[in-house]
Amino acid sequence: MEALTPGGRADLVVIGRLVTPERVRPGAAVVAGGRVIAVTDVEDAPAGVPRLDAGDGYVLPGLIDTHVHFRGPGRRRAEGWGHGSRAAVAGGVTTVIEMPHTAPPLLDPDAVRAEAALVAGCSLVDYAFHLEADPRRPELLARPVPGVAAGAEVRVRLAGRRAASTVVRDPEALERIFAAAAAGDLPLVLHTEDGARSDGGFAALVIGLVRRYGTRTHLLRLSGPRETDLVAVAQAAGLPVTCELTGHRLSLDEAGTRGRDGTDRDRLWAALRAGEVACLSSDHATMPPSRAARETPPGIPGVQELATTVWTEMRRRWPDEDTDTAVLRLVDHLAVRPADLFRLPGKGRLEAGADADLVVFDPEAPWTFSAGDVHAGSGWSAYEGRTMAGRVLTTIRGGDVVWDGATRTFGSATGRWLRPGPPPSGGGTPVPVPVRPAVRSSRDRRPGIDAATFRNAMARLAAPLTVLTCYDSEGREQGLTVSAVGALSLNPPLVLVCLDRGGRSHDIVTKAEALCLHILGPGQEAVAGRFAAREDRFRGMRLAHGRVPELVDVPVRLICSPRELRDGGDHTILVALVDDVTIVDDADGGLVWHRRAVAHAVPADVPAPGPA
Structure with missing residues (x-):
């Protein structure tokens, strides 16, 4: 087959067990100009083009970590994008979403643009940012600038004394943020800084606000069975509530089913298998190993280890499960659903027209994670000495190899700032219910009312x-x-x-x-x-x-x-x-x-x- 594309010759052909949105299939992904231009049978792939053959290994779409704290430039002791992005690509992650805990914090579009300018030329991965919701200025969320931020993070501490000025301290302030974000159709990403929350009180508070305002809401660091059940019920009712699980909460302290922080790991794994969870993330952050030894902390260095540790634990828990089924689940929570949730165009899928972000993954390769494998700036990993059941061999971002496991070398720091796309045409989240909706008379009724209005009316029954x-x-x-x-x-x-x-x-x-x-x-x-x-x-x-x-x-x-x-x-x-x-x-x-x-x-x- 002639290796021609609209712009000339194809650049690369990647062969293996392709994990496409529909299924796992043997085939070839044809790459040109930083995009996948075709997914085809091997015999139909263009000749005379460099080939990367994964053999019996999987070819995944580039993975997405929606919760990292690279925090640099701006903080001297932070991870930094150089080390952080190297750790990411070594773990098959080609896109990250940065939490806004920078100095200064990302409170408005100008701050996001300034941070993006600082990161340019420092990152091997593509990147997006969340704003940080400011309880003193919730109105900023009501008029977001399109294509600047993936969402707005809300940090909540309703108990305790010390907190940063951007941490929400009372339910009334939280409600104002929900109302403003609903008006701007900006998703909120929520977590509490009150410590353990396994009683579900925080989730119940958040779900009540979602019910009132219709705000798209993503709960971070799901941690207990009670809040897991509440989220499942809310999702069954059609509320726009999603949640994440972090890799270290699923895999650390595995001697028992209940971790040091009260996490019921069996219930969290059941939620993952049931599809109640949208994203798997690392909550990657710098942290001294002495603290991690004392507790299960909110975040640790983990973007590099995320996919392999979750895969290893999946295979341990469900050894009889077909590997294709398992890898489709991994890709669903680390690529497909994160890309859809945060509207990342070109990401999350191995299909024609998508960005050429590809990962060669050996699902059967046993290896021991050692200190010499660590690429994070912290220089340590909680998984040192652990035997893993699968390994990332090669990571490609935008058609370029950014991690070669055979030579342990990295590519160029040419990662791009991603601009979240618009809602899907004809779909997306229903229009939020106003705080005090105007009462319409029977004369104002229109034939063929929209589904959101009908749903909101019947919710009163x-x-x-x-x-x-x-x-x-x-x-x-x-x-x-x-x-x-x-x-x-x-x-x-x-x-x-x-x-x-x-x-x-x-x-x-x-x-x-x-x-x-x-x-x-x-x-x-x-x-x-x-x-x-x-x-x-x-x-x-x-x-x-x-x-x-x-x-x-x-x-x-x-x-x-x-x-x-x-x-x-x-x-x-x-x-x-x-x-x-x-x-x-x-x-x-x-x-x-x-x-x-x-x-x-x-x-x-x-x-x-x-x-x-």
Whole structure:
């Protein structure tokens, strides 16, 4: 095949097991002018062009670390972009997003531009920046300059005395930031500096603000089972809430399932496997090894180790999982979803038209991480002496080799400042709800209302939180959280359940021979969160097995036989006959979904409505 492109000859052909957005396939990525111009079969790749053959290894898209603290220039003791970007490319990372803890902090677009000018010529990786939200000037977030910042970081410390001036100290200031960011359609990245937060209080506060304002929100350093469950429930309700996991919280202190900081690692890994997590990140920062030995700190040197340590732990936890499935998960959380979340054009995918950021990865190469492998400016790694199960062999950024593992050499520091792109055409986040929306009369109604308005109206309607379970065609337990349920008829006893046609469980439930509808009670928020996740839904649940799998700790259970399926727009309405009812307690109240949050229904001292 002729090696011609619109601008002349191709520059490079990379051959191996290509990890594309759809699947893993053997083939060749053809590179010219810093971009992938074709993904093709090996025999169709152009001849007479330099080739890099990965053999049986994977060719990944360049990885993205959305949470680093290179902090330089501006801080003398910081990591610096030279050392930091070398560590990044040695770990297969070709794009980073810098947190704004610089000197001075990045509070406005001019500060971001000045920082980008300082970094130019210092970095082997492409880079983007977050603004830092200033509680004294939240209005800056309401009118962001397009293409300057990926998002705005919010640091929160609601307890304790000492804090920087940009740290949010009270809920009212946090609410003003959410309102302003919603008006500017600028995503917020949130973390608390109050220490351990495994009780979920911080996540509950944040989700309440997301529910009120519709602000796109990304929670940093997910750390506990309670907040993990809350995020899963919020996502199931359609709230624009995402979260990250850091590599060191997943992999350090692995002697037990609960780390020094109270992290329940099993629940975090379950969240990753279920797809509840958007990004994996390093929270890379300089830190003395003496401090890291005393505690599991917020961030440590880790951008170089991120992909290999997560891969190693995945293979240890799930040794029977197909390697293609595992590598697709790794790429999803370290490339595809980060690029989509922060609108990084040309990044995250191995496909024609994308930037030629490619990583050759050997998934089976055992090796021991030693002090001599460390490229971070700190000069140490918490993973020294650990045996890894996979290794980055070559990293390409923009068509140029920036890390050659065979010769242990680096390329040129020609990384680019990335400008976040616009929202997807016709998609993106719904328009946020104003703080005090104007009341429209019936004369102002327009035909064909938009989905966001309808969704916001229906959020005012409290709906019961229930779990629906059944067996699939192979006899395996299946279940999901549903809130669109109701009693249809008393004689005969019929219930209806509305199922999202695009949901993963739709086809399983609509083909089931029997169903069990569980009506959740107070204190069972974690059950709702578990069945809103994608995998491991029945782990740790007490079950009774009969016609259907029953959750015996749920107070009310209805065993039903499906009778009819009806069209309901983007949902299917399932009508079922109730065959048996179990009520195990008479506790007052129930669990409901109201205004996109879990709430408790309690009896009110008012007359009951009459029959309709």
